[in-house]
Amino acid sequence: MTSMLRDIGALHRRHVLTPWSVQATIDMPSIERGEGSYLYDVDGKRYLDLSAGLVAVNLGHAHPTVTRAIADQAARLCYASPQFFNATRARYAERLSSHAPWKEGARAFFTTGGGEANEDAVKMSRTITGRHKVLAAYRSFHGSAPGAGTLTGENRRWPNEPGIPGIVHFFAPNIYNSPFDTRDPKTEIERAIAHLELVLTYENPKSIAAILIEPVVGTNGAIPLPVEYLQRVREICTEHEIVLIFDEVMCGFGRTGAAFAAVRFGIEPDMITFAKASTSAYVPLGGVLVRETLAQFFDTRPLPCGHTYSGHPLAIAAANAALDAYESEHLFERAREIEEWIREDLAAVAARAPVIGDARGVGAFWAVELVKDRETREPVVPWQGPNPGPIGTILAKLRERGVYAFGRYNVILITPPLTISREELREGVNALGDVLEEFSCA
Numbered sequence: 001m002t003s004m005l006r007d008i009g010a011l012h013r014r015h016v017l018t019p020w021s022v023q024a025t026i027d028m029p030s031i032e033r034g035e036g037s038y039l040y041d042v043d044g045k046r047y048l049d050l051s052a053g054l055v056a057v058n059l060g061h062a063h064p065t066v067t068r069a070i071a072d073q074a075a076r077l078c079y080a081s082p083q084f085f086n087a088t089r090a091r092y093a094e095r096l097s098s099h100a101p102w103k104e105g106a107r108a109f110f111t112t113g114g115g116e117a118n119e120d121a122v123k124m125s126r127t128i129t130g131r132h133k134v135l136a137a138y139r140s141f142h143g144s145a146p147g148a149g150t151l152t153g154e155n156r157r158w159p160n161e162p163g164i165p166g167i168v169h170f171f172a173p174n175i176y177n178s179p180f181d182t183r184d185p186k187t188e189i190e191r192a193i194a195h196l197e198l199v200l201t202y203e204n205p206k207s208i209a210a211i212l213i214e215p216v217v218g219t220n221g222a223i224p225l226p227v228e229y230l231q232r233v234r235e236i237c238t239e240h241e242i243v244l245i246f247d248e249v250m251c252g253f254g255r256t257g258a259a260f261a262a263v264r265f266g267i268e269p270d271m272i273t274f275a276k277a278s279t280s281a282y283v284p285l286g287g288v289l290v291r292e293t294l295a296q297f298f299d300t301r302p303l304p305c306g307h308t309y310s311g312h313p314l315a316i317a318a319a320n321a322a323l324d325a326y327e328s329e330h331l332f333e334r335a336r337e338i339e340e341w342i343r344e345d346l347a348a349v350a351a352r353a354p355v356i357g358d359a360r361g362v363g364a365f366w367a368v369e370l371v372k373d374r375e376t377r378e379p380v381v382p383w384q385g386p387n388p389g390p391i392g393t394i395l396a397k398l399r400e401r402g403v404y405a406f407g408r409y410n411v412i413l414i415t416p417p418l419t420i421s422r423e424e425l426r427e428g429v430n431a432l433g434d435v436l437e438e439f440s441c442a
Ligand SMILES: Cc1ncc(COP(=O)(O)O)c(C=O)c1O
Pocket: 054, 112, 113, 114, 115, 116, 118, 141, 142, 143, 144, 214, 218, 219, 247, 248, 249, 250, 275, 276, 286
């Protein structure tokens, strides 16, 4: 490590609190710039961004269409109160609506991030239904602050507890790691639905405003939920007049091979929350897409949500330009091609790294799950345990080889920019294979 890197590291540790980390133990490169699929540190070392940051930089780094739009907008108008009309904001919302799954259309409420979007979706659902409870899945992440943090279904919720009232968790299906004691996909779905129905019965369906769910579970393992399951959840919500909210903060904007997972899976929720890749993460932006029939509720009653930065001009300019790039380069569709590349590359890697128990995904949203034994599927470290296991060492070794990826416990995410080339992807997955092969033999 150069002395420059050491100095930055010391300064950082002295003055910056880094998310989710034990501060004294963090040792990361200092990133100076990004271009395409690569990040570059202060020493000029390059890292292939195999996780697209935090599953967000879907256009790769420094896409000129977006950077130019941000610069142009900055010179024209950086801020006006969100109650003022703004042409780019109105047009962008119209374009978003055209990508949404509803024939009737949708309206957008803008936030600065995904957690805030989930909290606003919950608040709107409570206002519309006059009910207070919200069901969310275990093994989910919906944000960090106390509201979204309470909706979260894993140990990052715990520091928020007791949290906001009225949140109840349930288990969604997980074919590889069943909470319902089966390895049969059909049985898993049936049991997951029976369980959800039981939870509803005991909670009183008439008190439930919303069910919030990630159609593809994100940081809890890149687990695409079975379409049949999501269809049944849709039917249950319709039957009990419960608002169905898809958290598409991670899986929106092409990650699954369509604008939204709802479109890829052919399911109509009532609201979709989004953030991250809406601007390819260049400027913070999130929001809630509300189907038109529900949005009309607020034509005659005040919308109970608002933020200083709602529909911020810089963020909207970035989002509008990002959508230009997604559309003109056909990147939502390209994610389906990437799906085939990742499937092929991971199959090759799994053949030489027995530590890989499962490789699963949809579109450009994949993960490998690391196990001690493929037969028993025992994880290399228990999910949600107090010990993070070897993941930190594995990811550090990967960075030494010039590849960045992120993961938790026994799962590593492979979620590259949708602009990645075939060769770059192979380079990244091969490096992962080398590290995991070495780990398998150790
Ligand atoms: C599915 C999902 N929902 C919500 C969030 C929270 O988004 P933000 O960090 O923008 O608040 C995340 C962040 O990773 C996420 O993956």
